Every structure is written in C-alpha cells, then in structure tokens.
Amino acid sequence: xxxxxxxxxxxxxxxxxxxxxxxxxxxxxxxxxxxxxxxxxxxxxxxxxxxxxxxxxxxxxxxxxxxxxxxxxxxxxxxxxxxxxxxxxxxxxxxxxxxxxxxxxxxxxxxxxxxxxxxxxxxxxxxxxxxxxxxxxxxxxxxxxxxxxxxxxxxxxxxxxxxxxxxxxxxxxxxxxxxxxxxxxxxxxxxxxxxxxxxxxxxxxxxxxxxxxxxxxxxxxxxxxxxxxxxxxxxxxxxxxxxxxxxxxx
Amino acid sequence: xxxxxxxxxxxxxxxxxxxxxxxxxxxxxxxxxxxxxxxxxxxxxxxxxxxxxxxxxxxxxxxxxxxxxxxxxxxxxxxxxxxxxxxxxxxxxxxxxxxxxxxxxxxxxxxxxxxxxxxxxxxxxxxxxxxxxxxxxxxxxxxxxxxxxxxxxxxxxxxxxxxxxxxxxxxxxxxxxxxxxxxxxxxxxxxxxxxxxxxxxxxxxxxxxxxxxxxxxxxxxxxxxxxxxxxxxxxxxxxxxxxxxxxxxxxxxxxxxxxxxxxxxxxxxxxxxxxxxxxxxxxxxxxxxxxxxxxxxxxxxxxxxxxxxxxxxxxxxxxxxxxxxxxxxxxxxxxxxxxxxxxxxxxxxxxxxxxxxxxxxxxxxxxxxxxxxxxxxxxxxxxxxxxxxxxxxxxxxxxxxxxxxxxxxxxxxxxxxxxxxxxxxxxxxxxxxxxxxxxxxxxxxxxxxxxxxxxxxxxxxxxxxxxxxxxxxxxxxxxxxxx
Numbered sequence: 001x002x003x004x005x006x007x008x009x010x011x012x013x014x015x016x017x018x019x020x021x022x023x024x025x026x027x028x029x030x031x032x033x034x035x036x037x038x039x040x041x042x043x044x045x046x047x048x049x050x051x052x053x054x055x056x057x058x059x060x061x062x063x064x065x066x067x068x069x070x071x072x073x074x075x076x077x078x079x080x081x082x083x084x085x086x087x088x089x090x091x092x093x094x095x096x097x098x099x100x101x102x103x104x105x106x107x108x109x110x111x112x113x114x115x116x117x118x119x120x121x122x123x124x125x126x127x128x129x130x131x132x133x134x135x136x137x138x139x140x141x142x143x144x145x146x147x148x149x150x151x152x153x154x155x156x157x158x159x160x161x162x163x164x165x166x167x168x169x170x171x172x173x174x175x176x177x178x179x180x181x182x183x184x185x186x187x188x189x190x191x192x193x194x195x196x197x198x199x200x201x202x203x204x205x206x207x208x209x210x211x212x213x214x215x216x217x218x219x220x221x222x223x224x225x226x227x228x229x230x231x232x233x234x235x236x237x238x239x240x241x242x243x244x245x246x247x248x249x250x
Numbered sequence: 251x252x253x254x255x256x257x258x259x260x261x262x263x264x265x266x267x268x269x270x271x272x273x274x275x276x277x278x279x280x281x282x283x284x285x286x287x288x289x290x291x292x293x294x295x296x297x298x299x300x301x302x303x304x305x306x307x308x309x310x311x312x313x314x315x316x317x318x319x320x321x322x323x324x325x326x327x328x329x330x331x332x333x334x335x336x337x338x339x340x341x342x343x344x345x346x347x348x349x350x351x352x353x354x355x356x357x358x359x360x361x362x363x364x365x366x367x368x369x370x371x372x373x374x375x376x377x378x379x380x381x382x383x384x385x386x387x388x389x390x391x392x393x394x395x396x397x398x399x400x401x402x403x404x405x406x407x408x409x410x411x412x413x414x415x416x417x418x419x420x421x422x423x424x425x426x427x428x429x430x431x432x433x434x435x436x437x438x439x440x441x442x443x444x445x446x447x448x449x450x451x452x453x454x455x456x457x458x459x460x461x462x463x464x465x466x467x468x469x470x471x472x473x474x475x476x477x478x479x480x481x482x483x484x485x486x487x488x489x490x491x492x493x494x495x496x497x498x499x500x501x502x503x504x505x506x507x508x509x510x511x512x513x514x515x516x517x518x519x520x521x522x523x524x525x526x527x528x529x530x531x532x533x534x535x536x537x538x539x540x541x542x543x544x545x546x547x548x549x550x551x552x553x554x555x556x557x558x559x560x561x562x563x564x565x566x567x568x569x570x571x572x573x574x575x576x577x578x579x580x581x582x583x584x585x586x587x588x589x590x591x592x593x594x595x596x597x598x599x600x601x602x603x604x605x606x607x608x609x610x611x612x613x614x615x616x617x618x619x620x621x622x623x624x625x626x627x628x629x630x631x632x633x634x635x636x637x638x639x640x641x642x643x644x645x646x647x648x649x650x651x652x653x654x655x656x657x658x659x660x661x662x663x664x665x666x667x668x669x670x671x672x673x674x675x676x677x678x679x680x681x682x683x684x685x686x687x688x689x690x691x692x693x694x695x696x697x698x699x700x701x702x703x704x705x706x707x708x709x710x711x712x713x714x715x716x717x718x719x720x721x722x723x724x725x726x727x728x729x730x731x732x733x
Binding site for chain 1: 276278279322323324325326327329330331333334335336337338339340341342343344354357359360363374376377380381382383406409410411412413414415416417420538539542543546573574576577578579580581582587588589590627628629630631633656657658
C-alpha cells in the first residue's frame with residue numbers, strides 16, 4: 001500500500017468516525033433537549049389570548065406556526081417573506097436528500113426532484129437576504145451575534161457545495177449512496193474521493209453538532225412554547241402547578 | 251416632573267393613521283439613552299415585611315445563579331424561550347418602550363438577551379465557545395437588569411409578533427424574581443406588597459377610612475339618584491365579594507359607585523372586605539411567593555364572609571392574577587361556579603339577559619373609544635365583554651386603529667410595577683403610542699377597565715396633549731342605567 005492510499009484510509013476512517021459522532025450528538029442532543037423541555041413544568045396558564053379553546057385548536061395553531069408563520073407575517077412582511085422562502089427551500093432540500101437514505105426512493109421525492117433542485121439553487125437568495133438584513137438594519141445588527149452570522153454562513157456554504165457536487169463538479173451518486181447506506185447499516189465504506197463532496201459532508205456534520213446547542217432548537221422548541229401550545233381555557237378546569245405546594249405562604 | 255427628565259428624540263416622530271391602521275414610526279437607536287431611568291430601590295422595612303433580604307446578600311452572585319437554576323427547572327417557558335430565540339428582531343419595533351425611547355435595550359429581544367447572556371455563561375457553554383454573547387452575573391449586568399427589567403411592563407405585546415410566541419414578560423418576571431432573591435427590588439413594588447399585608451390594599455387605606463369612603467359614596471349616590479344604594483363592607487353572608495382595585499374606592503369613585511348601582515339594580519347582595527379590599531396583586535411583578543400570598547387573601551376573605559361568588563373589579567393585572575387563583579390557592583369549589591368572574595363578564599351577561607334597563611342617550615355627549623389593558627386582552631381572553639358593555643350603553647363608540655387594539659393593544663406605559671413618578675420620562679415615552687392611537691379617533695372619552703391605566707393615561711394624554719377624559723367601562727353603565 002502506498003502512502004497516499006494509507007493517508008486516504010486514515011482520512012476515510014476519521015470522516016466515518018466524525019459522521020457517527022455528529023449523528024450521536026445531533027440525535028442525542030435533540031432528544032435530551034426536547035425531553036428536558038417536556039419534563040419542565042408550566043406552572044401557570046400563560047396562553048396567548050384569544051387562543052384556541054380545544055386541543056385540536058391548539059394543533060391547528062401550531063401547524064399554522066410551523067407552516068406559515070402567522071405572527072411573523074403580522075410583524076414584518078419582508079422578513080416573513082424571506083424567512084418563509086428560506087424554510088420552504090430547506091424543506092425541499094431535506095426532502096430531496098432522503099433519496100440518499102432511502103431505498104427504494106419514495107415516489108414523492110422523485111416527483112419533486114426538479115423543484116427541489118431549484119430550491120437548492122435558490123436557497124442562497126433568502127439566506128443572503130437574512131444576512132444582509134442583519135447587517136443593514138441597525139436594530140437587527142445590534143442584536144446579532146457571531147452565532148447568528150455563522151449559522152447563516154454555514155447553511156449557505158452547505159447549499160453552495162451541495163449545488164456544486166450536484167451540477168458543476170458532479171460526484172458519482174452511486175458512491176454517495178453506498179457511503180450513506182453503509183453508515184446507516186453500520187457497515188461503513190469509504191466516502192467518495194471528491195473534495196467538494198467531502199467539504200459538503202463535513203459542513204453538514206458541523207451543523208449537526210451545532211444544532212442542539214444553538215438557536216436552531218426553535219425547530220422543535222416551538223412545540224413547547226406555552227403561549228402557543230396551551231389551550232385558552234383560562235378559567236376551567238382548574239390548572240394545577242406541580243410545585244405550588246413547595247412555595248410556602250405562611 | 252423629576253430631575254431625571256429626558257426628552258427622548260424618538261417621541262418627536264410623527265404618528266399617522268391610514269386606512270384604520272396606525273403607521274408606527276421606528277426610532278433610530280440611541281444606545282444607553284434610557285440607562286439613567288431607574289426606579290428607587292426598595293426600603294428595608296418593606297423588604298422585611300415581604301420576606302425578602304433587606305439588603306443585597308453578600309453571596310449575591312452565587313445565590314442569583316442558584317435561583318436561575320431553580321427557575322429553569324420550574325418554568326418551561328423560561329428554558330424554551332432562552333434557548334430558541336432566533337434573534338430575528340421581529341419584536342424589536344413592537345414594544346412601546348422601544349418606540350418611545352429608542353434605547354435598543356428596550357427591544358424585547360435585547361431585553362431578553364440581558365438574561366440570555368448570563369444563562370449562556372453558566373448553562374450553555376457551546377454557544378459561548380462559538381462567540382455567542384456571554385457574561386458572568388456581575389455588578390454591571392445587575393445594573394442593566396435593574397434598569398431594563400423595570401422598564402418592561404410585562405405587557406406581552408412582543409409575544410404576539412414572535413414566530414414562536416416568546417413572551418418577554420416571562421423573562422422579565424424571572425429576572426425580577428432572581429433580583430428579589432438577592433435583595434434587589436424597587437421601592438414602589440415592594441412598598442405596595444407590604445401595604446397589602448399591613449392594610450389589605452395597595453394604597454394602604456386603613457379599614458376605618460375604607461368604611462368612611464363607602465359611606466361617603468352612599469351619600470353621593472343618594473344625592474345623585476335619590477335612592478338608598480348601599481356600598482356594603484364586611485357583610486357576612488353576602489352573595490358576592492367584590493375585589494376591586496382599591497383605587498376605585500379612593501380615586502376612580504365613579505367606577506366604584508357604578509358597581510353599587512349595578513348590584514342595586516340587580517337586587518344582589520354584595521360586600522367588600524377590609525381584610526382584602528384589593529384585586530390587584532403586585533406579587534405578580536415580584537416573585538411567585540408574594541403572588542401566591544397576596545392572592546390567598548382573596549379566598550380567605552371569601553371564606554370569612556361566607557360569600558357564594560367572588561367578582562374581580564376593573565383592574566387589568568388583577569384579572570391575570572385572578573385567573574391564577576384556582577392554581578395558586580384553589581380549589582375554589584366552596585364557591586358557586588363559574589369562577590373566577592370578572593365584573594365585565596358579569597355585567598355583559600346581565601345585559602344580554604335583559605336584567606338591566608339602559609338609556610343609551612344618557613351617554614350621547616360622549617364619543618367613546620376603548621383601551622384594552624394588556625392583561626385582560628393578551629392573558630385573560632377578555633376582549634368582547636367590555637365592548638359589548640360599551641355598545642349597550644353608548645351610541646357613539648369608535649375603535650382605535652386595528653394594529654393598536656385587542657391582542658395588539660399598546661400598554662398604557664405604566665403596567666408591571668412601573669406606575670411610579672421617578673421614571674416619569676419612561677412612562678410618558680411608553681404611553682405615546684396609546685396617546686397617538688387615541689388622538690386619531692377624535693374620541694372624548696377613553697374607557698378602560700384597569701386602575702393602573704386609569705392612573706397613567708390621564709397623565710399621558712395631558713403630556714401629549716390629547717383632549718380626552720379617561721374612565722371606567724362601568725362609569726358608562728352608571729350614567730345610562732335606569733334605576
């Protein structure tokens with residue numbers, strides 16, 4: 001075995017190790033965080049009124065929050081449009097990527113292939129708008145920190161490298177699928193020897209590691225926001241605070 | 251006005267109404283412009299009376315972080331909201347205190363970040379490593395907290411515009427609870443709570459003076475109507491215990507007399523209590539323990555007086571605390587359901603049933619508009635009943651612009667424990683949005699069921715030169731009610 005091949009084997013092993021590590025941090029961290037939210041009590045009714053009067057109503061309110069961001073629409077139309085397109089693009093991109101994980105590829109993913117590719121190409125537009133907004137609007141600049149910029153830059157870089165390997169410097173898809181399915185079936189094989197693909201993949205690993213510790217938790221955390229997820233029955237039935245007795249009044 | 255008077259450049263911006271929408275001018279950032287506007291610190295005797303340290307405890311940093319840890323374990327909202335804010339800034343221009351002052355720390359997201367950076371420092375190391383703003387709980391941060399968490403009226407307007415419903419009031423409440431724990435609180439809020447324990451009400455009116463006031467109001471009613479309308483106090487066995495804000499007995503007497511007329515017209519026996527003649531609960535603005543303790547007095551009074559129902563009077567945050575009664579000190583099943591009841595719900599129901607005879611023309615001299623107090627609107631589901639009452643008692647009712655009412659209502663500028671004179675510039679700046687919305691209607695009567703709004707808004711309207719009388723919703727009924 002020559003030196004280059006050995007180096008590649010070491011690198012491949014490191015990439016595989018990192019892939020598993022980031023998957024564990026992502027899935028484990030996400031679950032731990034959401035379980036923590038779930039287990040933390042909500043002592044008082046703090047539902048945003050007027051709100052839904054029933055559980056199905058709450059589900060509709062949350063579904064609306066996930067799909068169309070009604071509060072943001074009321075707050076800022078330009079931001080709403082940018083953020084909504086941003087998330088719709090993300091949705092299509094993620095949907096399309098299931099073709100590397102699933103065998104056979106679901107019909108829906110095949111049908112939506114074209115629009116999903118366009119979403120990938122278009123993604124930097126809303127992402128750069130959000131970045132521009134952070135820099136150009138003084139009051140958004142004031143609240144923006146390094147993680148806010150890094151998140152947008154990271155996502156844009158992932159999208160850009162993704163489009164490169166899809167269109168301009170194509171990676172051999174069979175190799176990609178073999179690599180991913182190998183990881184999923186716990187019988188890993190070496191990744192494709194394609195530098196841009198490897199950058200793309202490593203950036204995704206970074207995103208997965210970053211996710212549970214960051215504001216990206218809004219993805220799951222929204223469902224645990226009491227103002228949106230409580231029922232607007234402020235009077236009846238009696239709402240119980242599990243730690244009320246621990247606070248003495250006499 | 252006080253020496254600390256500041257003219258905020260933001261307040262010079264022009265507000266206009268177009269197509270039933272208020273065009274809201276967003277001020278330029280003026281970093282630190284409101285930093286000197288702080289409330290007077292609490293007095294040792296008040297702190298002692300409400301079970302808080304009389305001065306800042308020696309190990310304040312450690313105790314504060316311990317308390318933050320406890321609150322994170324107790325409040326899902328706090329933990330989730332500290333984690334998930336995307337820093338999008340949609341809330342920035344929604345807070346009346348930012349719109350009025352231009353101080354960036356009065357943007358809800360920036361206000362929350364004052365706590366978030368401490369949370370990150372001690373509890374979220376990963377974000378700290380990647381350059382997220384993090385800071386130890388030090389003297390400077392405490393100063394920022396004390397300033398800006400007491401420039402928030404806990405009105406929740408920001409939450410209505412947040413894609414995740416992040417409620418900055420929850421963050422403010424947590425920060426205030428942490429500060430209270432280490433002996434840092436404001437004179438106004440702690441004094442009010444201490445007065446409740448000593449005298450039964452926020453204003454500190456002694457029992458005999460309360461009874462005197464009630465007798466005086468009875469005489470007034472006799473002169474006005476020629477009828478023996480009673481303002482009963484401490485009557486055991488009355489059907490209803492009324493817990494109104496004590497200001498109704500003392501300052502907003504038209505509202506208080508209106509309650510008397512209402513119960514007289516309905517033939518319902520009622521009473522107030524000298525043990526608990528207060529609906530308001532400043533514990534809500536301080537910490538859970540005092541919230542619960544002040545609230546308990548209402549149920550104790552109801553048991554002493556053997557009433558069948560408790561009705562909350564015209565007070566915004568009293569209604570929010572009132573809703574919590576069943577959770578804090580319930581069950582309330584010794585009372586007749588439904589409970590708790592707000593007087594506007596009760597009266598609107600009586601009007602619907604046709605139990606009251608009303609002559610709307612008695613209010614024909616008034617062009618009425620309605621100010622939703624924050625707590626009934628955004629936390630208490632009380633939007634329709636006051637409006638039904640106004641429509642039933644007045645011929646001329648005009649709403650303020652759509653983006654300034656109902657759940658999007660602007661705070662009067664003094665809720666959440668800010669109704670204190672040393673921060674008058676903040677109060678006037680925060681009240682500007684409401685004043686401009688009111689001006690745009692041309693109304694001459696601004697009705698609102700909240701004692702804090704009734705104390706703050708006349709000063710706001712005078713300051714911004716809006717010619718309108720501020721009064722209760724029941725005051726309108728009082729004028730139109732045929733006895």
